[in-house]
Amino acid sequence: MNWTNSLPLAVLMTSFLAAMIIFMLPESRHRLRSSINIAAACLKLVLIILLLQVVLRQDYPEVSLEVLPGLSLILRADALAMLFAGLSSVLWLFTTLYAIGYLENSPNRSRFFGYFSLCVASTMGISLAGNLFTFLIFYELLTLSTYPLVVHRGTEASLRAGRTYLIYTLGGGVVLLVGVAALYALGGDIPFGNTEQTAALVGTWPGWMALIFALLIAGLGVKAAIFPFHGWLPTAMVAPAPVSALLHAVAVVKAGAFGIVRVVYDIYGIELAWQQGLLWPLTLIASFTILYGSWRALQQVDIKKRLAFSTVSQVSYIILGISLFGPLGTIGGLVHLLHQGLMKVTLFFCAGNYAETLGIHKIHELDGVGKRMPLTSAAFTLGALGMIGLPPVAGFISKWYLGTGALEAGMDWVILVLISSSLLNAAYFLPVLQRIWFNPQQGDWPDEMITRWRDTTPLLLIPALVTATLSLLAGLFASSVLSPLSWAELITLREYLP
Amino acid sequence: MSLMQSPMPWLLVIPLAGATLTMLLPDRWRSAASALGILSQLVAALLLSYQVIQSGPQIYAMGNWQAPLGIALRADGLAMLFILMSALVSSLCALYAQSYLKAEKRANFWPLFWFLWASLNGIWLAADTFNLYVGLELLTLAAVGLVAFAADERSLEASIRYLYAALLGSMGYLLGVALLYGAHGTLALDSLAEHWHWGPTSQVAVTLIVGGLLLKTAVFPLHTWLPPAHGGALTPVSALLSALVIKASFYMLLRFWIELDIYRHLPSLSQLLGILGAGAIFWGGWMALRQQHLKWVVAYSTVAQIGYMLLMFPLLTAGQSDASQLAYQGGILMLLAHALAKAGMFLAAGNLMICTGKPDLQALAGMSRYRPLTIFAFGLAGVSLMGLPPSGGFSAKWLLLQSSLLSGQWWWVVVLVLGSLLSAAYIFRVFAYTYRETGEEGDRFARPALSMELTALTLSVASILLGFAAMLPLQLISLPGPLMEALP
Numbered sequence: 001m002n003w004t005n006s007l008p009l010a011v012l013m014t015s016f017l018a019a020m021i022i023f024m025l026p027e028s029r030h031r032l033r034s035s036i037n038i039a040a041a042c043l044k045l046v047l048i049i050l051l052l053q054v055v056l057r058q059d060y061p062e063v064s065l066e067v068l069p070g071l072s073l074i075l076r077a078d079a080l081a082m083l084f085a086g087l088s089s090v091l092w093l094f095t096t097l098y099a100i101g102y103l104e105n106s107p108n109r110s111r112f113f114g115y116f117s118l119c120v121a122s123t124m125g126i127s128l129a130g131n132l133f134t135f136l137i138f139y140e141l142l143t144l145s146t147y148p149l150v151v152h153r154g155t156e157a158s159l160r161a162g163r164t165y166l167i168y169t170l171g172g173g174v175v176l177l178v179g180v181a182a183l184y185a186l187g188g189d190i191p192f193g194n195t196e197q198t199a200a201l202v203g204t205w206p207g208w209m210a211l212i213f214a215l216l217i218a219g220l221g222v223k224a225a226i227f228p229f230h231g232w233l234p235t236a237m238v239a240p241a242p243v244s245a246l247l248h249a250v251a252v253v254k255a256g257a258f259g260i261v262r263v264v265y266d267i268y269g270i271e272l273a274w275q276q277g278l279l280w281p282l283t284l285i286a287s288f289t290i291l292y293g294s295w296r297a298l299q300q301v302d303i304k305k306r307l308a309f310s311t312v313s314q315v316s317y318i319i320l321g322i323s324l325f326g327p328l329g330t331i332g333g334l335v336h337l338l339h340q341g342l343m344k345v346t347l348f349f350c351a352g353n354y355a356e357t358l359g360i361h362k363i364h365e366l367d368g369v370g371k372r373m374p375l376t377s378a379a380f381t382l383g384a385l386g387m388i389g390l391p392p393v394a395g396f397i398s399k400w401y402l403g404t405g406a407l408e409a410g411m412d413w414v415i416l417v418l419i420s421s422s423l424l425n426a427a428y429f430l431p432v433l434q435r436i437w438f439n440p441q442q443g444d445w446p447d448e449m450i451t452r453w454r455d456t457t458p459l460l461l462i463p464a465l466v467t468a469t470l471s472l473l474a475g476l477f478a479s480s481v482l483s484p485l486s487w488a489e490l491i492t493l494r495e496y497l498p
Numbered sequence: 499m500s501l502m503q504s505p506m507p508w509l510l511v512i513p514l515a516g517a518t519l520t521m522l523l524p525d526r527w528r529s530a531a532s533a534l535g536i537l538s539q540l541v542a543a544l545l546l547s548y549q550v551i552q553s554g555p556q557i558y559a560m561g562n563w564q565a566p567l568g569i570a571l572r573a574d575g576l577a578m579l580f581i582l583m584s585a586l587v588s589s590l591c592a593l594y595a596q597s598y599l600k601a602e603k604r605a606n607f608w609p610l611f612w613f614l615w616a617s618l619n620g621i622w623l624a625a626d627t628f629n630l631y632v633g634l635e636l637l638t639l640a641a642v643g644l645v646a647f648a649a650d651e652r653s654l655e656a657s658i659r660y661l662y663a664a665l666l667g668s669m670g671y672l673l674g675v676a677l678l679y680g681a682h683g684t685l686a687l688d689s690l691a692e693h694w695h696w697g698p699t700s701q702v703a704v705t706l707i708v709g710g711l712l713l714k715t716a717v718f719p720l721h722t723w724l725p726p727a728h729g730g731a732l733t734p735v736s737a738l739l740s741a742l743v744i745k746a747s748f749y750m751l752l753r754f755w756i757e758l759d760i761y762r763h764l765p766s767l768s769q770l771l772g773i774l775g776a777g778a779i780f781w782g783g784w785m786a787l788r789q790q791h792l793k794w795v796v797a798y799s800t801v802a803q804i805g806y807m808l809l810m811f812p813l814l815t816a817g818q819s820d821a822s823q824l825a826y827q828g829g830i831l832m833l834l835a836h837a838l839a840k841a842g843m844f845l846a847a848g849n850l851m852i853c854t855g856k857p858d859l860q861a862l863a864g865m866s867r868y869r870p871l872t873i874f875a876f877g878l879a880g881v882s883l884m885g886l887p888p889s890g891g892f893s894a895k896w897l898l899l900q901s902s903l904l905s906g907q908w909w910w911v912v913v914l915v916l917g918s919l920l921s922a923a924y925i926f927r928v929f930a931y932t933y934r935e936t937g938e939e940g941d942r943f944a945r946p947a948l949s950m951e952l953t954a955l956t957l958s959v960a961s962i963l964l965g966f967a968a969m970l971p972l973q974l975i976s977l978p979g980p981l982m983e984a985l986p
Binding site: 023027065066067068069071073107108110111114136137140141143144147148151152154155159162163166170171173174177178181182184185 | 866903926935
């Protein structure tokens, strides 16, 4: 057996074991816990880099375990898996650092970091899953491990948000389960990439296969917060800022979007899905969600709520790219999976910094904050400009490919959607930037934290600066070998030229 | 054959000896004798499984009296699974009880515990309908005794109710068996199957037997005796009752159903059992959602879970052997997962009640901080009961889903899916209470012994690991034997 085959399992285990050790540690061992957390995150990054090398050589390590007759758990690292696994492990490191700073001196940290690592372990499982069954298992595990984070504060509001979160995600999970079970009943276990198997099934049962497609997408659409399944995302904003980052950028909504990528490309195959007419409804819903999310974002006065509706809109860019038939659309969708993660995590870090340092929660309280917290505000500005799609920040690259992809697929009206959504994005982000940089400060800050730092504590500031820089670099050096764009192109190449 | 040649009789002799010894010995020897007994039980169970796996089903005639006269014992793959399951659950519950019970309570606990285990093994291994009856009666008496010895007014009332229901059930069963004996002239399951003929007598007999066993399994709407008995008993007893005791009558029902080909002749009865199962899932889940007493939530969850096991019957249809295989595997796996998860959940609930000193859910505020390990055990067991992956409960639900889809009975898919959402609702409700903050400085809770927390955790973790290792029990129950041959 080749040693590389154990790499996917090792990637999963680094966060899983970290979670178990953290649960065992007594609450008071803060320093040890943080060290374990950071060590595990770094180790995982190293493993991911090793795995990337292997996958680049067109070698796809795989482990499997038969859990039921004829049905296996499969962990397999292919190019697409590495896209998501790579994103989550980079963001995990910075989110962990941020969380350590954010939760300093707050109770229940053992519980928080334990579930946090478990969440990342499930995300790794989702990205490395080699068939729908494995995907489903980790997808549900993600629901279970995020619930304790959402209700972490234990207040009435967070328990209510937790309930909403569960109703949506468990409901979606059940729909997904029925879809996966029905697909298995028709055609047995279909490993990702075996699209010929599905093609044969579609030939025999076109109606059933279309229904199953709808079930799978609906089940995944809940986590991807596609309209009308987006309601949980703004409600879940009561959770602490690192959890919001996890929900919006690192794990949860991405898991839904990534699942849709898997279903469209590796179960049905993009060509087959297009021929069967399964894609255009998805394009329509994604376009509507993009506009709807932006429109609702415009009406919010709470910073985190505005960001939440912005996520609703931005994640549908990914779905839009996937649903456009043609390599350019695919590249746009996949690359936005990474870009949106980097930019949104930056915005949430910054929103958390404002709330922690100055007690700012509402947009009108941001007046003049640029002078008080220049670095945080600079990072926020980068993220916001990226979201609008201004070059050279990463968001521009995504929109460019999405636009050209739409033209290529012969769906010119999508350009209109993209333009109006960019205008809406500008309409809800630019006034915020104006308040930050150009309006004078109005009275005292709501709840100022006394620190010896000029901006905010380094553990809160540095992650935001790093992710902001990364999203700028991803745009500036989009054509370099290491950029998200190149990786998305590689995946697309392998997808369209089997 | 003498006693020495097979480990099978030891599975009855050891617990009966344990019952006698723990009654006679002074207190300080009691626990030691029990520990020794548990170890030798585990060894005997493993030896017998090895024999069954190596050389197929085993038959043993007690005292060398051959079948129709003597007591015949029989071990096939299914029986072995139940032997191993009860060995695992009983020994962990015993370990828990050792710390949980005060010395004077232990004096009553050990003899009854050993009687319970002896009768369970007797049922798993019985080869004829009358031995099954004897086992069932012994089981009832031991179980009622265990419920009663919590010795408060409510538990006495519950145990009397339990006793009446159980006796009524046994009576129905005994009448049915008597009728069968009259019609077929034999009590042994295999010769009954051989000489089976349908007629009015057989039909009445089957109805009486099925009815009696449903009452003893606490199938909706005959479940009303269960919540007070399981919710009111002492914690290790609740765990034993929910995890093992109700499974005994279910096991008998399954043996009759498949070995006597009832599914072939009474398809409408199969559907009726499925409908009762669906009723149990929804009613049990709904009632669990409305309880304020922690252990009653868990007890009503048992009512609901019995419903899932019953879904196996309409899916065992004569026409489709694939679907029937899946239903059989799924049903048994569900039962096994429930045994592990429910025992774990009851023990964890007991630990929580020790911490708060109160039985109600309101008192759980702050628990997820104070006892993370116990909450984790409760949560893992909950995952398996909800049927969320990865867990034994999920794998079982998956098999049942596949079986319903294959046999075209899509309505059971709806029941399975809605049922899991309902179980998620009542389990997360408990979970949410533990996340509430107490609002005052410092926690003033009692602390359960470490061994009690670990036994709960072991059982819950086992129910999760079953999701990864489901192939082992499935291979065991698919070994050749009388039941496998009778499966469609």
